[in-house]
Amino acid sequence: MQFLKRYDLLKLRKHFSFSFIKELSQCGMRALFGRILNIPKPMWKLNAARLKGIAVHKILELFFEKSKTVDLYKDLDRALDIIFVQAESDINDEEDRPEEEKTYIRDYIRLNNLYLKGLLTPYLKGFRKDIEIYRDFLLPELSFKKTEIAGHLCTGRIDLGIGPRLVDFKTTSKSNTGPMLQHVYKLQCGMYDLMDELSEKPAHFEHFSVHQIILKKQPEVLEFDFTKEEINTCKPELKHNILQARKLISDQTFVRNYADIFCPCEYIELCRDEKKVEQAVKDLELPESVF
Numbered sequence: 001m002q003f004l005k006r007y008d009l010l011k012l013r014k015h016f017s018f019s020f021i022k023e024l025s026q027c028g029m030r031a032l033f034g035r036i037l038n039i040p041k042p043m044w045k046l047n048a049a050r051l052k053g054i055a056v057h058k059i060l061e062l063f064f065e066k067s068k069t070v071d072l073y074k075d076l077d078r079a080l081d082i083i084f085v086q087a088e089s090d091i092n093d094e095e096d097r098p099e100e101e102k103t104y105i106r107d108y109i110r111l112n113n114l115y116l117k118g119l120l121t122p123y124l125k126g127f128r129k130d131i132e133i134y135r136d137f138l139l140p141e142l143s144f145k146k147t148e149i150a151g152h153l154c155t156g157r158i159d160l161g162i163g164p165r166l167v168d169f170k171t172t173s174k175s176n177t178g179p180m181l182q183h184v185y186k187l188q189c190g191m192y193d194l195m196d197e198l199s200e201k202p203a204h205f206e207h208f209s210v211h212q213i214i215l216k217k218q219p220e221v222l223e224f225d226f227t228k229e230e231i232n233t234c235k236p237e238l239k240h241n242i243l244q245a246r247k248l249i250s251d252q253t254f255v256r257n258y259a260d261i262f263c264p265c266e267y268i269e270l271c272r273d274e275k276k277v278e279q280a281v282k283d284l285e286l287p288e289s290v291f
């Protein structure tokens, strides 16, 4: 029962991100455990897909960061070797990451050197011209810590801003091009665009891309591009989702969604214990000031 007392309402305010809203609709109970009560995920099993995604994101982030000042394309092969070593070292220095996860990510980078080069080399070559044109406007990471949207503080992080283009990387194990997924991508870009508009120094993006990096034996990258107009059409829905999520929390209705594809999740033991959950929700006192 002790760990159920780890309420961190500040976290609730700070993490009202697009993924939090999505998680609330997928399984309210999971969002309650992970995001609101801030209970660390039990090491039920290492989520290999997520850890591979972290490795790829880290490598790309380092690549674009270095591209601001150095021409990595002169010897891309050598540049990637150096970036892989730095990625391992950066992951190692992350204080909050469990050792077991660090080991998995480091091993993944080291053991899949050739695979990662095969995946990333053609992909990164596609950026060469853009980097030459927009080097001064290359933003390898845009993080928004406290942006107010629809009366609530939100957070978020854009993977890459390159001139007027916003790019978000998604790593997956199989390709998915369905209309539902594209709609979710559009909503996510809309959330980033709202955050950008409300930030102190907006980048004013005109084009929005989500790059699906598929980590299968024969890797590939699928690109989904949206115009500003397309993104604007999804904004009323986005605001509606934010307000709905806000209501869900203030009413303290955290619904289990057993039909969700992620069920059961790492919180299965806790989730099965009706009494603990009931008590946790009862004890959850949201201060007036949150809303």
Ligand code: SF4
Pocket: 027, 029, 030, 256, 257, 258, 260, 262, 263, 264, 265, 266, 267, 268, 271
């Ligand atoms: S076990 Fe299933 S219902 Fe319970 S929190 Fe996890 S995803 Fe939700």
